[in-house]
Amino acid sequence: MTGQTDRLIRRGFVLTGIGLAGLAAMYVMALQFTPTEARQGLAQKIFYVHAPAAWSALLAFGLVGVASAAYLWLRDPRLDRFAESSAEVGIAFSLIMLTTGPLWARPIWGTWWQWEPRLTLTLLLFFLFLGYRGLRASLTDPSERARFAAVVGVLALFLVPFVHLSVYLFRTIHPQPIVLKPSAPSLPWGMLRTLLVSIGVFTVLYLGLVTVRYGLATRDDEEARHV
Amino acid sequence: MTEYLRAVAAIAGKDLRAELRSRTALVATTTFAGLVLVIFNFARDPGLVSKEALAPSVLWVTVAFASTIALNRSFAVEREQNALDGLLLAPVSRSALFVGKYLANVAFVGFVELVTVPLFVLFFGVELGGHGATIYGIVLLATLGFVAVGTVLSAMTVRTRVADLLLPVLMMPFLVPPILVGAQATTRLLGGRPMAEIIGWVRFLAIYDLVFITLALMLFPALMDE
Numbered sequence: 445m446t447g448q449t450d451r452l453i454r455r456g457f458v459l460t461g462i463g464l465a466g467l468a469a470m471y472v473m474a475l476q477f478t479p480t481e482a483r484q485g486l487a488q489k490i491f492y493v494h495a496p497a498a499w500s501a502l503l504a505f506g507l508v509g510v511a512s513a514a515y516l517w518l519r520d521p522r523l524d525r526f527a528e529s530s531a532e533v534g535i536a537f538s539l540i541m542l543t544t545g546p547l548w549a550r551p552i553w554g555t556w557w558q559w560e561p562r563l564t565l566t567l568l569l570f571f572l573f574l575g576y577r578g579l580r581a582s583l584t585d586p587s588e589r590a591r592f593a594a595v596v597g598v599l600a601l602f603l604v605p606f607v608h609l610s611v612y613l614f615r616t617i618h619p620q621p622i623v624l625k626p627s628a629p630s631l632p633w634g635m636l637r638t639l640l641v642s643i644g645v646f647t648v649l650y651l652g653l654v655t656v657r658y659g660l661a662t663r664d665d666e667e668a669r670h671v
Numbered sequence: 672m673t674e675y676l677r678a679v680a681a682i683a684g685k686d687l688r689a690e691l692r693s694r695t696a697l698v699a700t701t702t703f704a705g706l707v708l709v710i711f712n713f714a715r716d717p718g719l720v721s722k723e724a725l726a727p728s729v730l731w732v733t734v735a736f737a738s739t740i741a742l743n744r745s746f747a748v749e750r751e752q753n754a755l756d757g758l759l760l761a762p763v764s765r766s767a768l769f770v771g772k773y774l775a776n777v778a779f780v781g782f783v784e785l786v787t788v789p790l791f792v793l794f795f796g797v798e799l800g801g802h803g804a805t806i807y808g809i810v811l812l813a814t815l816g817f818v819a820v821g822t823v824l825s826a827m828t829v830r831t832r833v834a835d836l837l838l839p840v841l842m843m844p845f846l847v848p849p850i851l852v853g854a855q856a857t858t859r860l861l862g863g864r865p866m867a868e869i870i871g872w873v874r875f876l877a878i879y880d881l882v883f884i885t886l887a888l889m890l891f892p893a894l895m896d897e
Contacts, residue, residue, distance in 0.1 A: 477733060516893050568844040576838035582831035592827040595890045596841065602886055606848040606879055613875075614851060 446507070456655030468575045470642045478638040481528075490548045492638055496646035497540035498566060504534030504650060505569050509601025521665065524547035524590035528580060529599055529657035531573050534652060537569040547557035561611040568607055573601055678763040681684035682771025687778060689748065696744055697782065704737040704787045708794050725797045727857040731850045733787055735809060738780045739839050742821035745776050745827035754796075765892035773822045773887070784810050787897050802860045809856050810875065813849035819887040820845045845883075852876055884893055 473491040481488035508527045515523040545563060546556040557563075576596050583589040631639065706811065707837055711729040712722070749755040757766060789808050792799060813839040824841050856872040 516890070564847075567849060572841065572844040573683065575837060575844075578833070578837055578840060579827065579831065582833055582837065586829065591896070592830070595823060595827065595893060598890060599823070599845070599883075599886060602882055603845055603848075606882075607844070610848040610851045613871075614855075620774050 446663070446666060449659055449666065452662070453656055453659035456657075456659055458650055458652075459566070459648060460652030463645060464643035466624055466641075466648060470645050473641060474561050474638050477634075479632065479634045484552055487548055488550045490544050492642045494541060494544040494548060495572065495639060496642040497544065498536050498562070498568045499643055500646045500650040501534050501566060501569070503536035503647070504537060504654075505573065505600065508534065508573075508597045512597025513601070515590060515594040516598065521586075521590065523596065524583055525658055525661040525665070526654070527593065528661055529654045531597070532657055533653045533670070535570060535573050535577070535644070536616045536653070537650065538566050538573075541566055542570060550617070559611065559614065561608050561614075564611045565604065565607045572603070574598075576600070586665075673780055675764065675767050678767040679771045679774065682758070682763070682768060683774040684776070686745075686748075686772065687885055688780060690775075691893075696741070697779065698881065700737055700741045700779075700783050701739055701786045704733050707736055707844050708787070708790055714796060722795045723797065723861070726791070726797050727854045728859060729795065730788070730791050730810075730857060731854045733791070734784060734814075734853075735795070735843075735846045737783050737787065737848055738814065738818065738821065739820045741780050741783060742776060742818065742825045743828075743835055743838050743890055745772055745822060745825045747825075748890075750829055759895060760883065761895035765895045768895065769822065769888060769891040772826075773819060776818050776822050777814060780814050781811055785815065790893050797861060800861070800863055805866075805874065806857055806860055809860075809869075809876070812873065812876045812880065813853045816883045817842075817846055817849050819880070819884045823887045823891055823894065849879055850875060854877075 474489050478492075479487065508531045510528065511523045511527040514520075516610065539648065542563075549558060550556050557558075576593060579591050579596060580589055583592060680714070706731060715725055746755070748759065783808065788803070788810065791797065792803070821838075821842055824845075825834075825838055827836040828841065829839055830897065852872045852875050856869040857867050859872075
């Protein structure tokens with residue numbers, strides 16, 4: 445059992461390593477082999493970190509919600525460990541998204557911060573999942589911790605459309621979707637290619653980090669059982 | 672069904688009776704709401720921001736703070752002398768337990784709001800223009816939804832040693848949509864805009880209520896199993 449967990453953690457590290465190597469390659473690709481945006485200049489390059497980090501963060505939080513709902517149904521501790529791991533990795537990715545966003549916004553929008561739906565949503569999820577972590581950390585009974593955390597995970601999933609819609613109705617100046625929209629993507633192929641690569645890289649990083657974190661959580665549970 | 676309703680009434684009734692007998696929490700929360708209004712008035716430069724411009728935000732932030740404080744005690748009172756164990760041992764379904772606690776919380780918060788709205792009108796010199804009842808109605812509509820979430824969250828945070836810190840952190844994100852929408856609707860009503868302009872916001876609040884009351888009903892039993 446323990447050997448299996450160690451192998452899982454090692455596999456997670458390998459996957460994370462591949463992700464980091466991919467990240468380095470993606471930087472080179474974005475800076476050297478991708479056309480520079482005509483009006484935004486170099487500032488636009490941060491897009492290749494910002495957008496995929498946002499993707500990974502939302503993927504992470506979305507999967508927490510799905511795993512939480514599944515946990516309440518099946519009561520499988522693996523789902524709880526996965527939710528815990530994915531939440532933490534999501535916090536890390538949303539922090540990347542929240543720091544790269546203002547860095548880009550300052551020269552382009554002329555302001556560090558703007559109350560815009562996607563930004564607000566990520567910020568609120570970031571705060572909410574810090575609370576989720578706080579709740580987990582302050583509960584000692586494993587079954588209680590798993591059930592309570594799962595309830596927060598499901599509630600968070602349902603909060604997403606409400607926050608997005610309400611802030612959208614408030615007003616928005618965020619660049620509109622340029623890839624995932626009903627008509628064909630309007631991003632030039634050179635840029636789209638880099639974006640797709642970076643999304644792939646960030647997904648691998650997500651998988652690697654979650655695998656490591658999941659392995660560590662498994663090990664904690666095993667140790668708790670032996671004591 | 673009647674058995675279920677009787678259980679709900681018994682639980683809500685005991686909470687409200689306990690509240691009315693001591694009145695400490697009710698008076699303290701209402702006073703707190705009044706003080707938040709006072710602080711808001713002085714936390715602005717009267718030359719730059721007029722009372723009227725700030726009024727809708729003041730009302731909604733006060734409602735948010737006061738209800739978070741109020742919800743904190745919903746399950747805190749059950750923790751003393753392990754009263755919750757007694758409730759769980761009673762032959763009452765978990766969902767009836769939730770509905771009872773929820774209704775008591777709605778009544779509690781609704782009462783605090785009933786005092787807050789006139790105080791707000793008094794302190795901020797707001798011209799209601801005959802919309803007083805509508806504004807209170809919108810506040811109540813928003814309350815129905817976020818108190819459902821808050822009741823579930825407070826049942827969880829009370830089991831930790833940092834309940835009074837964790838509840839606001841977990842609760843605030845859920846307060847954002849109803850407060851944003853409520854403040855927009857209030858601004859329009861106070862600005863004398865036609866009702867047709869706020870009907871969309873009201874519908875948003877109703878959907879929020881529907882979704883989160885349903886979720887709370889479904890999720891609450893999972894908090895109470897042993």
